[in-house]
Amino acid sequence: MTAFLTDTLLPCVIAPLALLALLAFAKPATRIEAVALTLAVLAGLATLAASALWLVFGLWLPLLYALAALVLALRVGRRTRRAPWVGRALGERVRTFTTVAVTLAFVGVAAWSQQGRLAGDRPTLALEFPLRDGTFLVANGGTSTLLNAHVATLEGERFRAWRGQSYGYDLVRVDALGRRSRTPWPRALEDYASFGTPVYAPCAGRVLETVNDQPDRVPPARDVERLPGNFVLLECGDAWVVLAHLRQGSVAVAPNAPVRIGDRLGEIGNSGNTSEPHLHLHAQRPGPLESAFAAEPLLVTFDGRALGRNAVLRRRPGASP
Numbered sequence: 001m002t003a004f005l006t007d008t009l010l011p012c013v014i015a016p017l018a019l020l021a022l023l024a025f026a027k028p029a030t031r032i033e034a035v036a037l038t039l040a041v042l043a044g045l046a047t048l049a050a051s052a053l054w055l056v057f058g059l060w061l062p063l064l065y066a067l068a069a070l071v072l073a074l075r076v077g078r079r080t081r082r083a084p085w086v087g088r089a090l091g092e093r094v095r096t097f098t099t100v101a102v103t104l105a106f107v108g109v110a111a112w113s114q115q116g117r118l119a120g121d122r123p124t125l126a127l128e129f130p131l132r133d134g135t136f137l138v139a140n141g142g143t144s145t146l147l148n149a150h151v152a153t154l155e156g157e158r159f160r161a162w163r164g165q166s167y168g169y170d171l172v173r174v175d176a177l178g179r180r181s182r183t184p185w186p187r188a189l190e191d192y193a194s195f196g197t198p199v200y201a202p203c204a205g206r207v208l209e210t211v212n213d214q215p216d217r218v219p220p221a222r223d224v225e226r227l228p229g230n231f232v233l234l235e236c237g238d239a240w241v242v243l244a245h246l247r248q249g250s251v252a253v254a255p256n257a258p259v260r261i262g263d264r265l266g267e268i269g270n271s272g273n274t275s276e277p278h279l280h281l282h283a284q285r286p287g288p289l290e291s292a293f294a295a296e297p298l299l300v301t302f303d304g305r306a307l308g309r310n311a312v313l314r315r316r317p318g319a320s321p
Helices: 001-025 033-050 060-079 090-115 149-154 157-165
Strands: 124-127 134-140 169-174 198-200 206-213 229-238 237-245 264-266 279-284 295-302 312-315
Touching: 001 033, 001 060, 001 237, 033 060, 060 229, 124 237, 124 279, 134 229, 157 237, 157 279, 157 295, 237 264
Parallel strands: 124 295
Antiparallel strands: 134 169, 134 312, 169 279, 198 264, 206 229, 229 237, 237 279, 279 295
16 A cells, blocks of 8 residues: 555645645746746646656546646636736745746756656667557656666666666556556456567567566565566577566477567566566676676667657557567
């Protein structure tokens, strides 16, 4: 319940409603204060839309918040159209300065969230998308911790063994509204749209290693000892590609077998250290198999671009990955 409160309820419900309430009940004394307040709320909502996980409530909710904010902004504009641009009293000036400073902070965070979607000068690897026939959402992806929990493994000795996953993606199958399940609290693994979804090879190469016997656990249970769960490790040219948290018994390839783009590798499961069914994918430089996930990470691109959290990809039935 604590994780649901901090990861979902707080950023997806409580914080947006608090921002909207601020816009609804604030009484700006000047037009500059009104403009700054409106921009602060819009920037805050934009940051939450980009960085929060909307898998429970769906992607329609940020749009509803944005519409409410625009209506309230028009209301604030009507209330302050006769107000002065800048207040004369010291208290009004201090309040205006504070509002502007808060606005700049919100805008800065919003810009940071967008910067985390850019590849920059990082080494990249172009892959084909490994899923078909549906709509898929990036739950973790990008180059900043605001958008991608994996980035935390980039620095420090504590995560050295998992450095290769630093720019990894977590991919979730969703419905037309962006929900990973029809119910907010699924009770069985089969209730998740991702569970059992086929996974295909995103590159041509050969299989280096597989694990296929780890059990799928019903959330919130997770395996903190065998973090990847069932996985396939591919060698594709001068890169290694990992596809993890696969369904027990679904892995369809064996070590040393050649693979072509689009070959079936397995199915999405919920094995390993995972909060709910999804596909983990990352790419890295080659390294020794005994420390297979510790090499330098590579930023993966699909369709020529790097993806950040809440990016949506649609694959038509019958289309190749």
